[in-house]
Amino acid sequence: MDDTAELSERFERYCGTKDNDVPSAVLNELQSIQRIFSISAEELDFKWQAYNMKMGGEENKLDLKTARDFKKNLQDLLEKESRGKVQQRSDAKRVAPTPRAAKGGDMYDMLDGMISTPRASALGSAAKRRSNFDTPAGKAHKNHEMSSPAGGHTPRGEAGDGAIFDFSSRKNAGDIAEQLNGHIPLSDVPEEPPSETRIKLKANTDMSKFSYKTMAMKLSEASEVLDDRIDEFRQLLQEHLDLEDSAFGNPSYQSPNEVIAVGRICSDTSEGKLNAASIVLEGSRRWGSGRRVPLALDRLVSYNFFPGQIVALRGINASGENFVVSEVLSFPLLTQPASTPAELDSYNARYLDTPESDPSAVRPLTVLIASGPYTTDQNLDFAPLHTFLDNAVEAYADSVVLIGPFLDAEHPLIRSGDFDIPPHLTSPDQATMTDLFRHFISSAIQSFAQRLPTCNVILVPSLRDAHHHHAAFPQDKFAKKELGFGAAGKQVQCVTNPMTLSMNEFIVGMSSLDVLHMLQKEEFASGKARTVHLYERAAKNVLEQRSFLPVFPPTGREKLLAPAPVEAAVFKEGAAEGEAEDEGPSPFLSLGTMVDTSYLKLGEMLNVRPDVLITPSVLQGFVKVVESVLVINPGTLSKRRAAGTYARLVVRPADVSEDERAKGAAVAHKLWERTRVDIVKI
Numbered sequence: 001m002d003d004t005a006e007l008s009e010r011f012e013r014y015c016g017t018k019d020n021d022v023p024s025a026v027l028n029e030l031q032s033i034q035r036i037f038s039i040s041a042e043e044l045d046f047k048w049q050a051y052n053m054k055m056g057g058e059e060n061k062l063d064l065k066t067a068r069d070f071k072k073n074l075q076d077l078l079e080k081e082s083r084g085k086v087q088q089r090s091d092a093k094r095v096a097p098t099p100r101a102a103k104g105g106d107m108y109d110m111l112d113g114m115i116s117t118p119r120a121s122a123l124g125s126a127a128k129r130r131s132n133f134d135t136p137a138g139k140a141h142k143n144h145e146m147s148s149p150a151g152g153h154t155p156r157g158e159a160g161d162g163a164i165f166d167f168s169s170r171k172n173a174g175d176i177a178e179q180l181n182g183h184i185p186l187s188d189v190p191e192e193p194p195s196e197t198r199i200k201l202k203a204n205t206d207m208s209k210f211s212y213k214t215m216a217m218k219l220s221e222a223s224e225v226l227d228d229r230i231d232e233f234r235q236l237l238q239e240h241l242d243l244e245d246s247a248f249g250n251p252s253y254q255s256p257n258e259v260i261a262v263g264r265i266c267s268d269t270s271e272g273k274l275n276a277a278s279i280v281l282e283g284s285r286r287w288g289s290g291r292r293v294p295l296a297l298d299r300l301v302s303y304n305f306f307p308g309q310i311v312a313l314r315g316i317n318a319s320g321e322n323f324v325v326s327e328v329l330s331f332p333l334l335t336q337p338a339s340t341p342a343e344l345d346s347y348n349a350r351y352l353d354t355p356e357s358d359p360s361a362v363r364p365l366t367v368l369i370a371s372g373p374y375t376t377d378q379n380l381d382f383a384p385l386h387t388f389l390d391n392a393v394e395a396y397a398d399s400v401v402l403i404g405p406f407l408d409a410e411h412p413l414i415r416s417g418d419f420d421i422p423p424h425l426t427s428p429d430q431a432t433m434t435d436l437f438r439h440f441i442s443s444a445i446q447s448f449a450q451r452l453p454t455c456n457v458i459l460v461p462s463l464r465d466a467h468h469h470h471a472a473f474p475q476d477k478f479a480k481k482e483l484g485f486g487a488a489g490k491q492v493q494c495v496t497n498p499m500t501l502s503m504n505e506f507i508v509g510m511s512s513l514d515v516l517h518m519l520q521k522e523e524f525a526s527g528k529a530r531t532v533h534l535y536e537r538a539a540k541n542v543l544e545q546r547s548f549l550p551v552f553p554p555t556g557r558e559k560l561l562a563p564a565p566v567e568a569a570v571f572k573e574g575a576a577e578g579e580a581e582d583e584g585p586s587p588f589l590s591l592g593t594m595v596d597t598s599y600l601k602l603g604e605m606l607n608v609r610p611d612v613l614i615t616p617s618v619l620q621g622f623v624k625v626v627e628s629v630l631v632i633n634p635g636t637l638s639k640r641r642a643a644g645t646y647a648r649l650v651v652r653p654a655d656v657s658e659d660e661r662a663k664g665a666a667v668a669h670k671l672w673e674r675t676r677v678d679i680v681k682i
Contacts, residue, residue: 003031003034003041004027004031006041006042007022007027007030007031007034007041007044008021008022008027010041010042010044010045011026011027011030011045011048011062014048014052014061014062015061015062015063022062023063023064025064026062026063026064026067029064029067029068029071030044030067032071033070033071033074036071036075037074037078040530042530042534046520046534046619047070047074048062048070049619049620050561051070051073051074053561053618053639053640053642054640164378165376165378165641165642167376167381167383167384167387167643168383170642170643170682172681173643173681173682174680174681175680175681176678176679176680176681177620177621177635177645177679177680177681178621178622178623178678178679179623179676179677179678179679180623180625180630180672180675180676180677181672181673181674181675181676181677182676183676184364184650184652184674184675184676185650185676186366186395186650186676187363187364187365187366187395187396187650188363189396190353190363190396191353192353192354192357193353193454194353194354194454195353195354195355196454197398197454197455197456198350198351198353198365198398198454199350199365199367199398199399199456199503199504200347200350200502200503200504201399201456201458201493201501201502201503202501202502203495203499203500203501204500204501204502204507204606204607205495205496205498205499205500205501205602207476207477207495207496207499209599209602210470210474210475210476210477210496210599210602211470211476212476212596212599214470214471214472214596215472217596217597217598218598221597221598222597222598225597225598225599225600225601226264226552226597226600227284227285227286227290229264229310229600230262230263230264230282230283230284230287230288230310231284231286231287233262233310233312233331234248234262234284234287234312236331236332237260237262237312237329237331237332240331240332241329243260247259247260248260248261248262248287249261250283250287250288250289250291251263251281251283251288251293251313251315251317251323252283252288252289252291252292252293252317252323253317253320254317254318254319254320255316255317255318256316256318257316258314258315258316258326259314259315259316260312260313260314260329261281261283261288261312261313261314261315261323262283262284262287262310262311262312262313263281263282263283263284263288263310263311263313264281264282264308264309264310264311264552265279265280265281265282265305265306265307265308265309265310265311266279266280266281266282266292266307266308267279267280267307268280268292268294273521273522273524274305274306274307274522274523274524275524276297276524279294279295279297279305279524280292280293280294280295281293281295281311281313281323293317293322293323294321294322294323295313295322295323295325296322296323296324296325297325297526298324299324299325299326300325300326300327300328300526300527301527301528302526302527302528302529303328303524303525303526303527303529304523304524304525304526304529304537304541305523305524305525306519306522306523306524306541306550306551307522307551307552307553308550308551308552308553309541309545309550310331310545311328312328312329312330312331313325313327313328313329314326314327314328314329315327330544331544333543333544333609333627334543334546334605334607334608334609335607335608335609336608336609336628336668336669337506337507337608337609337610337611337668337669338666338667338668338669339505339654339666339667339669340664340665340666340667341656341660341661341664341667342664343505344505344654344656344667345656347504347505347653347654348362348653348654350504351363351364351365351653362653364650364651364652364653364676365398365399365503365504365649365650365651366395366396366397366398366399366648366649366650366651367397367398367399367400367401367503367648367649367651368388368391368392368395368397368399368400368401368646368647368648368649369400369401369403369614369632369634369646369647369648369649370385370388370400370401370402370403370634370637370646370647371403371404371512371616371634371635371636371637371646372402372403372404372405372406372408372462372464372512372636372637372638373405373408373411373636373637373638374388374406374441374637374638375411375638376638376639376640376641376642377411377412377413377564377640377641378641379413380411380413380414380419380440382440382441382444384637384638384643384644384682385441385444385637386444387682388637388646388682389444389445389447389448391682392448392452392455393448393451393452395648396452397452397455398454398455398456399455399456399457399458399503400448400455400456400457400458401458401460401508401510401614402457402458402459402460403460403462403510403512403614403616403634404459404460404461404462404464404465404468404497404512405462405464405465405466405512406437406440406441406459406462406465406467407433407436407437407440407441407465407466407467408464408465408466409464409465409466409591410464410563410564410588410590410591411563412563412564412565412566414466415563415566415588416566422435422436422439424439432467433466433467434467434482434483436467437467437483438483438484441483442483442484442485442488445457445485445488445492446485446486446487446488448488449485449487449488449491449492450488453491455491456491456493457488457491457492457493458493458495458501459477459478459492459493459494459495460495460496460497460499460510460511460512461475461476461477461478461494461496461497461512462475462497462512463475463497463512463513463591463593463594464591471594472594472595472596473497473513473549473593473594473595473596473603474496474497474498474596474599474600474602474603475496475497476496477494477495477496477497478494479494480492480494496602497511497512497513498510498511498513498548498602498603499511500605500606500610505654505669506611506612506651506669506671507608507609507610507611507612508610508611508612508613508614509548509605509610509612509613509614510613510614511548511549511603511614511615512616513548513549513593514615514616514617514618515538515542515548515549515550515551515615515617516534516535516538516615516617516619516633517555517560517561517617517618517619518551518554518555518593519534519537519538519541519550519551520534520538520619521555521559521560522551522555523537523538523541525537533624535619535622535624535631535633536624536626536631538615539613539615539624539626539629539631540626540627542613542615543605543609543613543626543627543629546604546605547600547603547604547605548603548604548605549593549595549600549603552595552600553595554592554593554595555592555593556592557589557590557591557592558589560589560590560592561590561618562588562589562590563588563589563590564640565588566588609627609628609629610629611629611630611669611671612629612630612632612649612671613629613630613631613632614632614633614634614647615631615632615633616633616634616635616636617633617635618636619633619635620633620635621633621634621635621645621647621679622679623647623677623679625672628668628670628672629672630671630672630675630677632647632649632677633647633679634646634647634679635647635679637682638682643681643682644681644682645679645680645681645682646679646680646682647677647678647679647680648677648678648680649675649676649677650675650676650677650678651671651674651675652674652675653674654667654669654670654674655674
């Protein structure tokens with residue numbers, strides 16, 4: 001496919017023209033951006049998605065004006081990045097002069113914060129020169145949203161400038177952005193409400209192991225976990241290909257013989273993205289002496305690597321300086337989930353609303369999946385969450401999966417503390433984030449459970465949940481007793497992050513980590529591998545690596561999408577509105593992915609592949625079938641200043657042929673054939 005055709009195919013969905021054709025002027029502008037920045041059509045697509053989210057999501061259509069604005073934005077970012085690098089170099093070379101006492105000041109500002117020092121005003125105002133005898137605060141405490149208020153000053157946060165988004169006036173609500181198996185009709189409203197829950201849940205993950213103590217990781221334990229993972233994959237490959245021990249070798253040793261080396265992909269530098277010059281292979285202590293050896297990839301026609309990936313490489317180290325790779329060997333996948341005909345019959349019987357229902361007119365199951373944030377950056381009204389639960393009631397959903405963050409620690413109002421305490425609290429000064437969760441989230445789920453008492457509600461935590469006590473991956477479940485669900489607690493299931501569970505016969509794997517975005521940032525692909533869509537490449541990597549977090553170390557905070565800026569101002573007590581000492585945005589990076597390496601084994605897939613893999617991401621929502629697995633990104637229910645998307649699954653009962661019944665052997669679920677998946681705009 002040439003560049004023009006690929007550009008048209010990727011960007012036609014963003015145009016508001018008839019038949020979604022890309023106008024020639026817009027196409028020329030996109031090609032100009034490609035030439036200036038030397039980027040592929042795929043990378044340009046991702047940059048447009050990031051820019052689109054920043055500027056308002058679905059409402060921002062691609063035309064000549066927005067294409068030029070997009071181009072200018074990229075140029076501004078490049079210029080800003082270049083200035084930052086120049087500044088870093090100049091700072092490194094600069095030698096600090098001997099400190100001198102400033103006029104009216106003291107050496108090293110040692111008395112700053114202990115006495116008030118008059119400051120000269122540019123306008124020479126007598127009021128500004130007047131001494132301030134209020135309780136002083138040190139400079140380090142001023143104008144920083146993460147610090148506690150000092151002295152008699154109260155910090156206030158304001159969201160950054162921008163148009164106010166009114167959720168109630170959103171456009172295209174209910175439209176389907178992407179679909180799989182659209183020929184399967186939606187489930188009808190039942191004539192009689194189901195007598196019991198139609199989906200039986202069963203945990204396939206030992207959740208008791210997730211209640212470990214965080215911030216107590218030992219380096220020796222972490223290194224053993226990383227080492228054991230390499231040896232486990234080596235054993236898998238050896239059994240799969242029936243190889244002898246002699247076929248494997250240490251890639252760091254100089255030898256004229258070709259060997260198979262199993263190890264972890266790493267970069268020899270902590271800065272920049274993985275590339276052909278920086279890629280190295282890290283061996284285990286037993287089979288690779290724990291060393292890292294540079295890789296030469298010139299002989300490979302196609303490859304796809306990322307940091308933390310466990311790979312098996314065939315090659316030779318004749319010079320002792322690098323390992324020349326001639327072939328990348330594939331690891332075996334986990335087996336497909338299957339059930340016996342008798343088990344499938346028992347699960348199919350649950351599709352009946354009542355024992356008297358007609359078996360020939362069975363209603364399909366309906367499962368709705370949403371991922372946070374659940375409110376826009378401009379308020380805490382959680383209107384998208386309420387609308388989503390209303391849609392679940394209208395659809396007579398059998399199960400609802402809610403993936404965090406719920407109270408997002410990156411939300412501007414949560415970060416700055418600029419929100420009203422719920423009025424029903426008797427002691428507002430003792431209110432906690434858990435109280436906020438009860439007020440905003442638990443109350444909505446209680447109301448939903450009363451309207452639809454036969455629906456399961458599954459809550460998956462996030463590392464960004466401000467009320468949660470456990471902030472490391474793998475992550476423990478919410479403490480359900482503290483969240484005040486009341487009678488609705490019977491329908492609510494709090495699970496871990498990640499989680500694998502059975503819904504009747506089919507198995508669902510889910511995690512709130514944005515692995516797709518990490519792989520987009522970190523992967524290094526070439527040749528035929530680049531022609532495969534990023535979403536399919538990323539999903540296949542997750543399945544092949546048998547892990548919900550295959551990237552190690554996870555993507556750094558500085559590379560992730562920065563949270564919305566907060567204009568922080570420090571006001572004096574009793575001062576008039578608008579009179580402030582200092583103001584301006586405080587630096588705030590994304591929280592990133594905190595990992596407890598000692599327990600990474602809990603983040604792996606065990607025994608079988610899931611039928612459904614839920615990987616929520618800030619990238620555009622999608623559904624793909626990869627290695628017989630339904631891979632679903634529901635998108636985020638709410639964007640910063642726009643409405644988001646959610647996923648809707650309509651699952652038909654499994655069909656069992658007479659031959660399969662006669663054999664009595666386990667039958668593959670083949671969920672991708674009998675499930676309709678819609679990515680729906682909220």
